[in-house]
Structure formats: structure tokens, C-alpha cells
């Protein structure tokens with residue numbers, strides 16, 4: 001488990017403990033199959049691109065309904081390469097959310113463009129379309145909404161204000177849908193991450209760009225190979241960012257399980273919601289799934305009163321939890337040159353104070369979910 005960020009497993013040795021996330025139960029389920037697939041790649045000697053990568057690209061082009069899928073090294077490169085394929089660069093502005101992982105804004109800056117933040121809707125944690133419309137300028141070259149925690153941003157509403165390019169940050173939303181359309185096919189381009197903790201996770205870094213625009217498929221393939229379409233001829237400045245064949249083999253084994261795993265996550269979410277409602281835990285606001293959306297619950301993120309004390313209490317009871325994200329991007333030291341200040345995005349700043357992601361993974365048992373609910377209820381009953 002050493003590859004997992006955050007080290008949720010460390011120190012959790014009591015069998016009654018409930019980690020925020022663990023892969024060990026999934027590995028019990030599919031370990032032998034993934035080992036066999038990895039061994040096959042080793043025997044084939046085809047480590048860079050090749051059949052496993054092509055197969056995964058083909059299946060993801062269909063799964064996301066986008067029609068085109070290009071495997072890259074990680075989700076951050078996927079965002080950068082999607083923006084580059086569409087021609088985003090210096091002098092451009094890209095509208096995005098301050099309440100996300102750093103890579104969203106980091107990849108905009110890597111293209112030479114400027115991230116322009118717009119506040120979130122506190123119910124969904126995603127870009128608020130009405131506020132976004134007020135931040136569109138003549139320099140706005142693209143919108144980069146994030147489908148945070150597994151719920152898609154309302155791209156239809158965003159598009160009603162903006163007719164330009166939309167790139168989805170779908171890193172947390174593989175399998176999610178918006179009015180019947182899958183994440184990855186609603187924008188012009190989309191970026192996926194297969195970081196090990198994602199709903200579809202590799203055994204290392206991996207990522208993908210999907211696009212509904214056939215002309216960008218070929219550009220993306222060149223950009224991920226130093227801008228080369230023909231060996232040792234470079235038509236543009238690209239990077240080395242290919243999906244590793246060993247990771248593609250693991251992902252090909254896992255993809256058929258994703259639907260079942262997603263249903264289990266949705267079951268866990270329902271049980272949390274019913275449990276909090278039954279116990280009248282009013283201090284906790286559970287995630288909202290608006291009509292027309294399917295939520296894939298990459299995280300089960302509540303807004304909680306006395307969040308830090310609640311997290312410490314849960315930890316003392318052997319229950320893991322995580323704060324995604326404790327500092328909005330407009331307040332990050334690395335992004336101070338953008339000129340934002342505390343107070344600029346009140347919803348994002350409120351979210352960073354209140355959010356808590358409770359244990360969420362497909363193999364969580366009903367008893368474990370019930371125990372988390374009971375402990376949260378006990379914390380507030382004790383007068384917090």
C-alpha cells in the first residue's frame with residue numbers, strides 16, 4: 001500500500017478499524033488476473049504502446065461514448081495535452097474552479113495560458129454556471145470544469161452561457177453521466193486519471209484524453225510523442241507522455257469490473273444518506289445528486305459542523321477520513337501571482353473549512369458504513 005497518497009492504511013492495524021480507502025480487498029478479488037496480464041506483457045517484450053494500450057484506448061473510446069481515446073502517462077498530462085491539442089496557449093484565459101486538485105490549474109499554466117477562477121455551487125462542489133457567465137471575457141479560450149468527487153459539472157448550463165471550447169476534468173468521474181451522456185463525451189475533450197485510488201485505478205500512474213473531435217485524435221498522438229508523427233521528424237513541441245503497457249494491461253483487466261464497483265459505491269452512498277437521515281444528524285450535509293445526473297462517488301464528501309474535531313474523533317475511534325481540499329487553489333502559495341485574495345471565492349473557502357470525505361470504496365460492508373454513521377451521530381450527540 002506504500003504507493004497510496006496520504007498513507008491512510010498506516011497505523012491501522014485493529015481489524016475493527018475502517019480506512020478512508022484501501023485497495024487490499026480489490027486486490028484479493030482480481031490479484032491473480034492482473035498478475036497474469038502483467039506477466040503476458042513481460043513475455044511479449046512490448047513495453048511501450050502496443051496491443052494492450054490500443055485495446056484499452058478502443059474500449060475507453062466506446063465506454064465514454066467519445067469515439068476517440070488516447071492513453072497518456074497520467075491525468076495531469078492528459079489535461080495539459082487536451083488543452084494543447086485544442087491550441088490553448090499564451091495570452092489565453094481558461095475558466096475553471098478553485099475547488100479542485102492542483103493539477104487542474106497547474107496544467108493550464110503549463111500551456112502558458114492563465115487560469116481564471118469562478119466560484120462553486122456549495123451543494124455540488126462544482127462550477128456555478130451563473131457565476132461562470134460573469135467571468136467570461138474576450139480572452140476566454142476554454143472552460144475547464146471539474147467533475148468533482150464523481151458528480152459531473154452541469155456542462156449543459158455552462159454551454160448555455162458560453163459557446164467556446166469545453167475541456168472536462170473527468171479525473172474523478174469515470175462512468176458518471178449527465179442527462180444520459182457519459183463523462184468524457186460531453187465536452188470537446190476530456191482528461192481522465194487512473195491514479196491507483198481512482199474508481200478505475202492502475203498500479204501506478206496512468207491517464208487518458210478522450211475527444212469527440214476526430215481531428216484532435218491524431219494531434220494528441222503526436223503531442224504525447226514529442227510532437228512527432230513520423231520518426232525523428234517533429235512538427236510541434238510535444239512531451240513524452242505515453243500510457244505504460246503494463247498499466248494498460250492492468251486497466252484492461254479492471255474495466256469490466258467498473259460497473260459493478262460503481263453500483264457498490266452508490267449503495268454505500270445510499271446507506272450513508274439513509275443512516276444520517278434516520279438518526280437526524282443535521283450537522284452533516286450529505287452529497288446532493290441533482291436530477292439528470294448519475295454520481296459515481298469517487299468520494300463521499302459531506303459538509304460537517306466542527307469538521308476538524310469530528311475528524312479527530314473519528315480517528316480516535318479507528319475511522320479514517322480525508323479533507324479534499326483544505327486550501328482552495330486561489331490561495332495556494334504557488335499561484336499567488338494570479339493576484340487572488342482570501343474572500344474572493346466564499347463558497348470554495350467555506351467548502352475547504354467544512355468538507356470531510358468519509359470512507360468510500362466498493363468493498364465497504366454495510367456494518368462498516370453503519371458504524372461510521374453511528375460514530376458521527378455519537379460525536380454530535382455528545383454536544384459538539
Ligand SMILES: Cc1ncc(COP(=O)(O)O)c(C=O)c1O
Nearest residue numbers: 074075076101103104171193195
Ligand atoms: C480533479 C483532478 N484533476 C487532475 C488530476 C491529476 O491526475 P494525475 O494524478 O493522474 O496526474 C487528479 C488526480 O490526481 C484530480 O483529482
